[in-house]
Amino acid sequence: MNEQQVHRILIYDKAAADVERLAQLLKDSAYDVTLLENAQEAFQFCLTDRPDLIIFDIKREGKESEDFFLQVKNQYSTHRIPLLLTIVETDYKKRVELLEMKIDDFVPKPYYPEEVAARVINLMQEFKPTTLLPKAVERGFWGSLREMNLIDLIQTMELGKKSGIIHLNRGDKDGQIYVNKGKIVNAVVEDYDSVERAYLHMLTWIEGTFNVTFQEIGMSGPLKDDNDSLFREGAKVIDQWRRVTGELPSLHTCLVTVSTEDAQALSYAERAMLSQFHKPKNILQAIDVSDFDDFDGLKVIKSLLEKGLLIKTDARQPNDNQKAATFRPVLDRAHRNAKSPYSHIFSIFQRNLKSEKNSDLQLSMNNNEKSVDGAMVAKSRIANKIQLTKAELLLIRQKLGR
C-alpha cells in the first residue's frame, strides 16, 4: 500500500441496503468503497482491482459467502488482504472456527457502522507498516521483564514451537536469545563468549524490556535438547538472584568507595571489587567490568556495603539513560507494528464498550456509578447459569483427583 494511494475497500454483503451507512462513513474517511451483493462479482473485483481490505458477511443460510471467503483466501494465501467479518452467528465454536481461518477482525451483528469504520482504520494501520518493513518485524510482541521474565518468554515460544529472536535490554546493556522452534540455539551478550554463560547472565535481567520478533532462524543445534533443564536451572537462578538483590539497593544505584584505610583487612575479592568504585558506578556496571560472575559480584558488594565501605551517591551515569532512550523508539516501533498471529482470536472476547452505547448487547450502565478504580460498572448483574450438569462436574472432579 502506498502512502499517497487511496485505499480501496470492498464491502460484500447480500443486503447492500444494510451497509450503505457504513459505506458512506468510509467514503467520508477518504476510502474508495465498492459495495457488491453478488459473490461472483465480488471475487472478480478482487482479481481485477485488488482491494486493500474486504468487509464481508457470512449468513447462516447459503454458502455463497463462505465460498467467496475461501476463494479470496486461496487466491491471496501469500499476499494477504485484511478481512473483516460481520456476522450474526452467536455460537462461540463457530466464531472461533471462522477466526482460525485467518480472518483479521470480527464484528458481531447488529453493529454500529461507526464501530466497524473504526476497526477498518485500525486494520489499515496494522497492515500498512508490515508491507513496508522487513519480515523480521512483521510479528512479535514487547513488554517489561518485570511482567514476563526470560523464562516466561522462552516458555511462550516453546508452547507454540516458535522461531525468532528475543531482544532484551537491561537499560545499559542489550542481549539476544535466538530460538528455533521453541529451542534456544544461541545467546549473545557483550563480554560473554559462551552461549550458556550468556543465557545464565541474561536470566538475571529481571528489570528492563524485551522485544520478541518472530522469524526464521537458520541456526541448528539447540543449547539443550530438552528445555526443561534450562527452565529448572533458570528458575533457580532467577529465584536466587531475587533473594540476593532483595537485600541490596536497586542495582542501578550508584555507589562509591568512602574509605580504603581498612583495605588490608579485606579479602582479595573485596579489595578487587572496592577498586571498581573509586569513581561512582552502579552495581550492575561494577559487576560487568569486574572479573566476578554475577552472584559472586553481588555477594562481595553486599559485604562491602555491610562493612560501610561503599555508600550511595547521587552521581548518575548518563550512558544508562541514553541507551534506554535510544532503545525505546525501537520498542515503540515494534509495539506499533506487532501483530501476533493469535491476536485475532482475542477480538471475539474484546468489546469497545464506548462504541456500544445503546447497543442491545451492552451492559446496563449507570453513569453515576463508578467502581473503586474509576471504571464504569454495570448497574445490573449478568445472570449466570451453571451450564454443566452435576454428573459432568463430578466427572471433572474425578479427573482432578482426590
Next chain:
Amino acid sequence: MSLLTVQKDTHRIGEIVVAGPSLPLQKRFITHLCNEVVITNNSTVFGRSKITDELQLFFYGIGEKEQYMDFAWDLVAPKMLGYVLVYDWFEGNGFTSVQQLLNTLSRHVESHGIVVGDIGGMPINIDRAVYESGFSLSSKLYFSLWDSTDKTNAKDVLKILIDSLINHLE
C-alpha cells in the same frame, strides 16, 4: 495453523475465566491445568483441558486492568462455570488490584469464583488445609493459596471451585 482447534465432536464445554494483575501468573496457572495453551497478543491466554471426548474445560486468562472492562463479560459471564482471580501473595499492590477487580466483577456477574494468592514456592507458615480446601468468603466466593512452583497445586484450586459448584447444585 490450528492452535486452538475446536473439535466438531465436542459437545460440552465448561468455561472458566482466570484474571488478575499479572498475566505470567495466569499463564502459569492455566499451563498447569491444560494440555493446550495459546498466548494471544501478550494480554490474553487461552487454555484447553480435555476431560473426556465429549467434555472439555476452556480457560480464558485476561491480563491488564484495561482488559477487564473490554472483556466481553456479557458473552462469557452467563455461561461460564466460574472465575479464578490470581495474584502474588507477596506483592502488596497485587492484592489491591484483585480487590478492585473483585468489586467490579461482583457487580457484573453472578458466578462462582475463587481468589488465590500465589506464594511462589516461598515457605509460609499457613495450615496446609488452606491450600487443599480454601475457605469460603460467601456462598459463591472462596479464598485459597496456590504454589505456582508446584505443578499439581493448580488442580487443588480448581477442585475448590468445582466443589463449590457441585455443592450449589445439591
